[in-house]
Amino acid sequence: MSVQLPITEALVREYIDHSISDVFQTMLTTMTVLVKGTAQAADEPWPPLHAGKEGAKPHIVGTVGFTGDINGVVYLYLDVDFARKCTRQLLGMTEAQLDEAGDEVVNDAIAELTNMSVGGFKNHLCDAGHPCLLTIPSIVRGTNFCVETTSAAQRHIFHFDCSGQHLVADIHIKDTD
Amino acid sequence: MSHKILTVDDSRTVRVLVQRTFKAYECQIFEAANGVEGLAMAAKELPDLILLDVTMPVMDGVEMLSKLKSDPDLKNIRVMMLTAEGSRENVLKIAKLGIRDYLVKPFKEKSLLEKALKIVELTRKPGEPEPVAKPSAMKLPIASIGSRAPQAAGPAPEPPPAPGGADQNFGKAQPAQLTGT
Numbered sequence: 001m002s003v004q005l006p007i008t009e010a011l012v013r014e015y016i017d018h019s020i021s022d023v024f025q026t027m028l029t030t031m032t033v034l035v036k037g038t039a040q041a042a043d044e045p046w047p048p049l050h051a052g053k054e055g056a057k058p059h060i061v062g063t064v065g066f067t068g069d070i071n072g073v074v075y076l077y078l079d080v081d082f083a084r085k086c087t088r089q090l091l092g093m094t095e096a097q098l099d100e101a102g103d104e105v106v107n108d109a110i111a112e113l114t115n116m117s118v119g120g121f122k123n124h125l126c127d128a129g130h131p132c133l134l135t136i137p138s139i140v141r142g143t144n145f146c147v148e149t150t151s152a153a154q155r156h157i158f159h160f161d162c163s164g165q166h167l168v169a170d171i172h173i174k175d176t177d
Numbered sequence: 178m179s180h181k182i183l184t185v186d187d188s189r190t191v192r193v194l195v196q197r198t199f200k201a202y203e204c205q206i207f208e209a210a211n212g213v214e215g216l217a218m219a220a221k222e223l224p225d226l227i228l229l230d231v232t233m234p235v236m237d238g239v240e241m242l243s244k245l246k247s248d249p250d251l252k253n254i255r256v257m258m259l260t261a262e263g264s265r266e267n268v269l270k271i272a273k274l275g276i277r278d279y280l281v282k283p284f285k286e287k288s289l290l291e292k293a294l295k296i297v298e299l300t301r302k303p304g305e306p307e308p309v310a311k312p313s314a315m316k317l318p319i320a321s322i323g324s325r326a327p328q329a330a331g332p333a334p335e336p337p338p339a340p341g342g343a344d345q346n347f348g349k350a351q352p353a354q355l356t357g358t
Binding site: 022023026027090091092105108109111112115116118119120122123126127131133134135136 | 187188189190191193194197231232233234260261262263264265266267281282283284285
């Protein structure tokens, strides 16, 4: 049995940074850089991508949960253009092929990238003494929406730069202990 | 002799990547999207190798593996896990059920191929070039990748055309520009 490490902000940051970096490097041959992390997002514009004066762009949000001794959910936010670029890179498709294939292909690719990213994060949690299992990924598409957390959950938001593209990991953790 | 490989994964994306991994080899790739379909396909085709995910709807990979190993007709089929489940304790639990290898996602297609070739002796198709670390683009069965449901089983697709979809600055592992702290 592993020694149980307390889930701190620093540990969450380390785990999600490592997991996302590993997935984007391995599957898309692209580096990611963690540029900003916050424990709460009380005054942060939402949805997180392009939520300034120009307004929000259409988002694709991959979601995977983890459940066990520790419970939570991770949302990965990408704008549609970035999601399509990831899909083309992953599957080796042209823009025309992706147009023909349709949005479901993008959804499936982003769902799998989210599954791998959250899987790595979850594996770190397990190895830190918090055994849990993954849930099946799902996808949300939208432009103007807000995700809120309950008072019993910790929220961690991390912004990544991926070759000039913006990726946000929104992590909600509820410790059942 | 053409070997049979069964990929059991609820992600159509992963199944396409598996197809691409083995496209240069004389083998048939069969697909299933969950453990129930996987067991049925295994019983029907008796594959030489099963690539098995863990987290799937309907029946997960651990339950499928347990049922496979308790079936006298199927228990000798070789299984490699291909899954995002990679915690030490869970890997050990799954390994005890009887698997030949374990590959944690994210994965390089080259790694998958190397591990598979240690389990199944595959023959390269005539005229196929040696595999490279970075996979080239492939002509996808576009009409068939629109859902996580599996498609009709069949041989691996034809070799791909040259890449045409990748962004010039994306996918080259260049350091990103820092925009904050």
